[in-house]
Amino acid sequence: MPKLRFARAAEAVAGLDLSAEAKALFAPNAPTSAYLKALIDAELYADAIRLLGIALPRREAVWWGCLAARGALPAEPAPADGAALEAAEA
Incomplete structure (x- = not known):
């Protein structure tokens, strides 16, 4: 996903209210796109939508x-x- 504003997940989630399950998958140095994929794969769609809403330009x-x-x-x-x-x- 080349259009994401933040390279690292830690930058993208600052200030987001994520579920406990999403927080458990969080790896601060992971690419934002990898964290987004992990949320989708875990069927944490509300968290994925929150992340994408922040991470898109x-x-x-x-x-x-x-x-x-x-x-x-x-x-x-x-x-x-x-x-x-x-x-x-x-």
């Missing part, structure tokens, strides 16, 4: 959030919701 993280929001909104969202999403995408 800001632009990609916002875009990912927009994709998630589009998936959660109805086909015809309220005008304010649609406008907010369009502004975030821009």
Whole structure:
């Protein structure tokens, strides 16, 4: 994953509230991508999502959030919701 902002897991998890299971898998000097893979392999998806949300470059993280929001909104969202999403995408 070449686009991750942090080379080492220790940098990426600073300030994150991870589960006890995720903390047990944590190796500070491991590459962030390896820690992310370990979380996914352990089916700790909420922790993996938290990590990815922090580790992605800001632009990609916002875009990912927009994709998630589009998936959660109805086909015809309220005008304010649609406008907010369009502004975030821009």
